[in-house]
Amino acid sequence: MSVLFFKRFLKRPFQIASIVPSSKALVERVSDKIDFDQARVIAEYGPGEGVHSREIARRMRPDCQLLLFEIDAAFSRDLSRQFSDDARVHVINDNxxxxxxxxxxxxxxxxxxxxSGIPFSILQIDKKRDLLQQTHDALVPGGRFIIYQVTNELKQHAKIFEHAKSEYFLQNIPPMFITVFERANGRNGEAPVAAAASSFRR
Ligand SMILES: C[S@@+](CC[C@H](N)C(=O)[O-])C[C@H]1O[C@@H](n2cnc3c(N)ncnc32)[C@H](O)[C@@H]1O
Incomplete structure (x- = not known):
């Protein structure tokens, strides 16, 4: 178990919302949902001690950027240290x-x-909707929002996305719903348009 993770949980149980990081199996399953040949910009909400971030960074192309939004200062310092040699990864100690x-x-x-690994279910409804709208608007057409959560309650609030597909993943403590939301205008079944190559402007 990550000592830092447990310490941060004791300090802020509602914000961290789990006593252990995601399992290797969950990390791989989430990363498998990303087309790394196409991805040029990936953002991660709530990386914690970086278990998903390390896998994403390991798989992503040299010209892909990874933006890590971590609200906890101690986790952010640790992430900055871990990725100090990787110019593709940007640690943002912010909401x-x-x-x-x-x-x-x-x-x-x-x-x-x-x-996203943040505990959406405990966010107030207005904050939850704001973050969902902002997430949707920040994606390229056909871009994908991937969340892993103990409950699947977010699905009912995320109707702005054109598609949503969930699976219940048992190889984690606790088991998690993994849901992939897709922004409209993507061509069904094809990979998202790469942000850097896209001429799309919001
Ligand atoms: C359940 S932990 C997940 C950690 C890691 N992704 C994993 O899978 O092991 C949730 C993380 O989200 C962070 N967090 C919670 N709310 C946040 C927010 N609004 N913005 C950024 N990070 C947030 C917490 O500090 C914590 O590191």
Whole structure:
């Protein structure tokens, strides 16, 4: 077990919402849902100690950027240390709700994928809807929002996405729903348009 993870859980149980990081099996399953040949911009909400981030960074192309939004300062410091040699990875010690501001600041048009491990279910309804809308708007057409959650309650609030597909994944403690939401205008079944190559502007 990650000592840092457990310590941060004791400090902020509702924000961290789990006593152990995601299992290797869950990490691989989530990464398998990303087309790394196409992805040029990936954002991750709530990377924690970085178990998904390391796998994403390991698989992603040299010209792909990974933006890590982690609200916890201790996790952010640890992530900055882990990725200090990888210029593709940017650690942002901030609320995921500031995604659009951060994209604007960096001159990034949109994300191909957004992966989330934050405890959406405990967010107030207005904050939840705001973050969902912002996440949707920050994706390229056909871009995907991938979440892993103990409950599948987010699905009922995320009707702005054209498609949603869930699976219940048992190889994690606790078991998780993995849901992939897709923004409209993507051509069904094909990979998202790469953000860097896209001429699409919001
Ligand atoms: C359940 S942990 C998941 C950690 C890691 N992704 C994993 O799978 O093991 C949730 C993480 O989300 C972070 N978090 C919670 N709310 C957040 C927010 N609004 N913006 C950014 N990070 C947030 C917490 O600090 C914590 O690191």
């Amino acid at each position: 995921a709700a500031h995604l659009q501001r951060e994209l604007d600041r960096r001159g990034i048009e949109a994300c191909d994928y957004i992966v």
